[in-house]
Amino acid sequence: MQYLYDCINLIQKILYPPTCLLCGAPGSAGLDLCAGCAAEIPRPGPACRLCARPLPQPGICGACLRHPPPQERTVAPFPYAGAMRELITGLKFHRQLAHARLLGALLARELEGSTERPALILPVPLHPARLRERGFNQALEIGRPIGRLLQLPVDSGSCRRTRDTPHQMGLHERQRRRNVRGAFSVTGALSGRHVAILDDVVTTGSTAAELARALRRAGAARIEVWAVARTVER
Numbered sequence: 001m002q003y004l005y006d007c008i009n010l011i012q013k014i015l016y017p018p019t020c021l022l023c024g025a026p027g028s029a030g031l032d033l034c035a036g037c038a039a040e041i042p043r044p045g046p047a048c049r050l051c052a053r054p055l056p057q058p059g060i061c062g063a064c065l066r067h068p069p070p071q072e073r074t075v076a077p078f079p080y081a082g083a084m085r086e087l088i089t090g091l092k093f094h095r096q097l098a099h100a101r102l103l104g105a106l107l108a109r110e111l112e113g114s115t116e117r118p119a120l121i122l123p124v125p126l127h128p129a130r131l132r133e134r135g136f137n138q139a140l141e142i143g144r145p146i147g148r149l150l151q152l153p154v155d156s157g158s159c160r161r162t163r164d165t166p167h168q169m170g171l172h173e174r175q176r177r178r179n180v181r182g183a184f185s186v187t188g189a190l191s192g193r194h195v196a197i198l199d200d201v202v203t204t205g206s207t208a209a210e211l212a213r214a215l216r217r218a219g220a221a222r223i224e225v226w227a228v229a230r231t232v233e234r
């Protein structure tokens with residue numbers, strides 16, 4: 001399956017050179033994004049190392065100092081605004097699957113300098129009912145190009161969403177936390193491993209934190225959370 005996917009990708013690259021997904025102009029820097037639209041993507045700024053909340057300078061935010069999250073690190077560089085928001089909503093709600101490759105490439109570039117690589121990428125699973133409804137898991141679609149670029153395996157089988165949680169939108173942080181409690185089960189052998197949870201957007205971080213707790217119970221040694229974007233206010 002992966003081989004087939006790689007072949008299709010190669011053929012696509014030969015037949016269709018990089019083209020901006022937002023405006024149709026030729027892509028630049030090997031991305032499906034032109035220089036003009038790339039300039040419209042809000043730049044990453046300093047953030048909390050544990051939860052990715054924006055900070056005036058890199059460090060750990062007050063909330064994480066009071067209640068450390070279950071993960072050791074969160075990388076969610078791009079503010080969920082402007083062209084970044086357009087790319088993510090296009091993927092999630094308008095089935096623009098080509099956006100996943102670009103989003104994955106943008107996050108992979110931010111991660112390239114990381115010294116300690118995880119052993120695997122674990123996209124946040126969707127509940128089977130939600131997967132049927134949407135037809136694809138956006139986190140897995142974004143994870144595939146990241147796995148290829150960083151040469152890391154993408155594990156979509158070790159972890160399940162056992163409870164179909166109502167949409168998180170419009171819920172407060174505490175309600176969100178309650179909403180996802182016990183939503184995941186880990187079946188794969190992840191004991192002692194360094195794992196990177198991958199999601200498209202981090203909002204309050206409650207979904208990723210719940211999955212991180214499940215992974216911790218399953219024995220994972222080090223857990224990071226990766227997301228392309230973080231919401232601006234929370």
Ligand SMILES: [Zn+2]
Nearest residue numbers: 020023034037
């Ligand atoms: Zn463009």
Ligand SMILES: [Zn+2]
Nearest residue numbers: 048051061064
């Ligand atoms: Zn924090």
